[in-house]
Amino acid sequence: MKISTKGRYALLVLADIAENGREKNVSIREMAERQGISDKYLEGIVSRLSAAGLVKSGRGKYGGYRLVCETKDYNVYEILYAAEDSIALVSCLEDDAEECPMMNDCLTAPLWKHLQDEFRKVMEQISLEDVIEQRFPVEA
Template sequence: MISTKGRYALRFMIDLAEQSTESPVPLDEAAGRQGISKKYLEIVVKILVKGKLVKGTSGKGGGYRLTRSPKEYTVGEILELTEGTLASVACLVNEAELCPRKAVCKTLPMWIKFDSVVHDFFFHITLSDLVEGKV
């Protein structure tokens, strides 16, 4: 299940993409438009800045902006940055310990297929698709 953090990150990124301006978008304005607490959004934005998905400018006229075009972001990368892995079971997480039941696990093929569907779904939707209502 996608947490509030992931959902708010997507809403914030959409808000930035919709502002079609070169000027940074003040956090309090985006928070107000999206109905998100500024304090909570600060936590989310810190993750997005650290992941280099947005860039912040401080001082008068400061705010945030995307680091690249909305069509260059996928929902999958935004969710993985804010949520961590999208893997459905622990044995499919990157760098997970090798499961001792892997060779005999009857459910592993199902989880692999499910994770593939989830990955393909989220990594084929761009921020631009969301802004333009193409989903």
């Protein structure tokens, strides 16, 4: 799995909203200026985050975006899943993939499935709050 620019920026956008939107909505223009990303590109990312229910929008003079819950309640997996076209390690494990005719006989399919499941578990353990605070779970 390669995390695309969309996925990386989705995490950045939510962190920006969390840091700058405590008392107000955060506009795309403000985020774009702070992050050095084009307004147009951010609109696409925020649209995906909104469709996934991760942000809510406000219109008018003080319009912009807010988080729908606390930063501790978001996890990296759900954010990337909302932003990316696919987060599968290999194409045969994509959500909308046709079942591979070789799946039952494929020697490596169980490995890819296991690695993907483990990666997902790790991403689900890391909250947006952890990202902002730079805290990451460490295995003993």
